[in-house]
Amino acid sequence: MSKEIQAVFAGFGGQGTLFAGKLMAYAGLIESREVSWFPSYGPEMRGGTANCSVTISDSPIGSPLVATPDVVVAMNQPSFDRFVDAVKPGGVVVADTSMVNDLGNRDDITVVGIPATKIAEEASLKGLANIVLMGRLYAAVPYCKPETIDKALAKCIPSKKVAMLEKNKQAIKLGMEA
Amino acid sequence: MTEKVLMKGNEAMAESALRAGCRFFFGYPITPQTELAAYMSKRMPLIGGTYLQAESEVSAINMVYGAAAAGARVMTSSSSPGISLKSEGISYMAGSDLPGVIINVQRGGPGLGSIQPSQSDYWQATRATGHGDFQIVVYAPSTVQEMCDCVYSAFDTADKYRIPVMILADGMLGQMMEPVVLPDKIDFCDLPDKPWATTGHGHKRSHNIVNSLYLTAEELEDLNIERYKRYELIKQNEQKAEQFLTEDADIVLVAFGASARIARSAVVAARGEGIKAGLLRPITLWPFPVDAVKDTFDSAKIYLTVEMNMGQMVDDVKLAVNGKRPVEFYGRTGGVIPTPAETLEKIREINERIGE
Numbered sequence: 001m002s003k004e005i006q007a008v009f010a011g012f013g014g015q016g017t018l019f020a021g022k023l024m025a026y027a028g029l030i031e032s033r034e035v036s037w038f039p040s041y042g043p044e045m046r047g048g049t050a051n052c053s054v055t056i057s058d059s060p061i062g063s064p065l066v067a068t069p070d071v072v073v074a075m076n077q078p079s080f081d082r083f084v085d086a087v088k089p090g091g092v093v094v095a096d097t098s099m100v101n102d103l104g105n106r107d108d109i110t111v112v113g114i115p116a117t118k119i120a121e122e123a124s125l126k127g128l129a130n131i132v133l134m135g136r137l138y139a140a141v142p143y144c145k146p147e148t149i150d151k152a153l154a155k156c157i158p159s160k161k162v163a164m165l166e167k168n169k170q171a172i173k174l175g176m177e178a
Numbered sequence: 179m180t181e182k183v184l185m186k187g188n189e190a191m192a193e194s195a196l197r198a199g200c201r202f203f204f205g206y207p208i209t210p211q212t213e214l215a216a217y218m219s220k221r222m223p224l225i226g227g228t229y230l231q232a233e234s235e236v237s238a239i240n241m242v243y244g245a246a247a248a249g250a251r252v253m254t255s256s257s258s259p260g261i262s263l264k265s266e267g268i269s270y271m272a273g274s275d276l277p278g279v280i281i282n283v284q285r286g287g288p289g290l291g292s293i294q295p296s297q298s299d300y301w302q303a304t305r306a307t308g309h310g311d312f313q314i315v316v317y318a319p320s321t322v323q324e325m326c327d328c329v330y331s332a333f334d335t336a337d338k339y340r341i342p343v344m345i346l347a348d349g350m351l352g353q354m355m356e357p358v359v360l361p362d363k364i365d366f367c368d369l370p371d372k373p374w375a376t377t378g379h380g381h382k383r384s385h386n387i388v389n390s391l392y393l394t395a396e397e398l399e400d401l402n403i404e405r406y407k408r409y410e411l412i413k414q415n416e417q418k419a420e421q422f423l424t425e426d427a428d429i430v431l432v433a434f435g436a437s438a439r440i441a442r443s444a445v446v447a448a449r450g451e452g453i454k455a456g457l458l459r460p461i462t463l464w465p466f467p468v469d470a471v472k473d474t475f476d477s478a479k480i481y482l483t484v485e486m487n488m489g490q491m492v493d494d495v496k497l498a499v500n501g502k503r504p505v506e507f508y509g510r511t512g513g514v515i516p517t518p519a520e521t522l523e524k525i526r527e528i529n530e531r532i533g534e
Contacts, residue, residue, distance in 0.1 A: 062443030
């Protein structure tokens with residue numbers, strides 16, 4: 001059976017959930033695996049929430065829309081509530097507890113809460129809570145080689161913004177250690 | 179190997195068109211197609227091309243008509259309601275034998291419908307893209323790579339047969355990102371001559387006329403008959419389909435575009451349960467790959483079309499099967515995406531029935 005990981009990244013518009021998903025997709029691309037990234041673009045987006053589905057696989061990917069994720073990164077309470085029940089048994093949810101108070105009561109999945117927004121702000125990395133969560137996600141579910149994360153960041157951030165790249169790397173590190 | 183890049187389907191189609199030598203794009207924004215026009219607006223000015231956001235879809239398609247008449251490689255794109263607005267112009271292009279590429283990133287209909295992925299313009303694309311006796315070539319890619327490849331070859335097909343060519347995509351394919359290897363840029367010297375184009379004659383040749391108005395019925399009849407001979411050639415030469423596990427399949431699913439991805443997952447799951455299912459995936463919807471359907475007759479006991487509409491492709495499969503086997507349908511509509519699990523459920527149900 002081929003290895004496949006299906007993920008959902010969800011939060012308010014502007015929190016960087018689409019970017020976080022893109023980072024994971026690039027990690028898959030760099031390791032020459034099958035990859036798909038599919039954003040929400042429907043009426044829900046008009047309501048201020050944004051989410052995207054990412055799949056990394058060793059065989060061709062069917063629907064890019066992830067219905068039953070292995071992992072969820074939730075950046076606010078509505079997103080957590082919406083996706084937590086869909087997670088496969090044994091799956092992982094990484095939540096920003098600066099924004100999510102109620103971590104539910106499923107005992108067949110692992111729920112990891114870190115105050116990502118607070119961690120980012122205290123490290124003068126305002127706006128990088130999404131990347132802090134990506135660091136924590138990687139610590140919980142290493143879906144690629146460690147060095148691939150830095151390479152994926154370099155792909156996602158324009159080469160002109162060197163300072164931004166360094167901040168992102170720092171945010172990943174903080175997340176991994178959180 | 180050329181580097182793989184991660185791109186949205188909409189963007190990959192735009193970049194592919196540029197590499198195929200498209201230097202004119204006329205459009206009007208509409209979800210879920212807008213990234214394509216946005217990409218063109220950014221890139222065209224940098225490479226000496228023309229991007230123009232028209233005041234309406236009707237204007238845009240008539241600009242396409244003009245650029246095509248002048249011999250240029252030209253493209254427009256829209257989503258379902260916008261394609262309806264373009265249909266008059268597409269008919270005029272067909273009646274004037276003009277090549278051009280039209281992209282439809284479908285959304286749910288009818289009317290303004292939804293903005294979610296759909297395949298409910300199948301009939302419009304394959305039967306009646308406009309009024310009159312005509313067909314257009316229709317490609318239905320199912321991955322971002324194939325979107326890129328189909329657009330690239332669509333320009334050649336359009337030029338070769340002097341026919342409008344449509345790429346029938348949908349909101350899922352347009353919005354999703356996948357790794358893609360972009361094709362090489364064409365050398366403009368390799369483009370075919372267009373001796374019929376209205377390029378200015380400088381008093382050195384008789385002038386060319388591009389027109390679809392013929393007041394003498396017999397003259398128009400002759401032209402239509404000539405055009406249908408060309409359509410026969412296209413049917414012989416241009417059918418494209420992919421077979422997946424159909425060789426020994428009892429149940430052959432037929433699905434195109436986004437729904438083919440879901441059908442493929444369902445087939446893999448069915449095989450895991452010992453059910454002999456396979457997938458025939460039309461890549462051209464017109465001409466419909468009837469030869470590929472015939473190839474499956476030996477093993478197939480039943481056909482199941484899987485679509486994101488109310489079953490518009492069923493007729494074409496029935497025509498190809500010609501009464502030899504039953505043809506059933508499973509689909510979702512209005513912008514709802516079917517899941518592999520519910521498709522598998524339908525396969526199981528059929529398998530039990532044909533096993534009895």
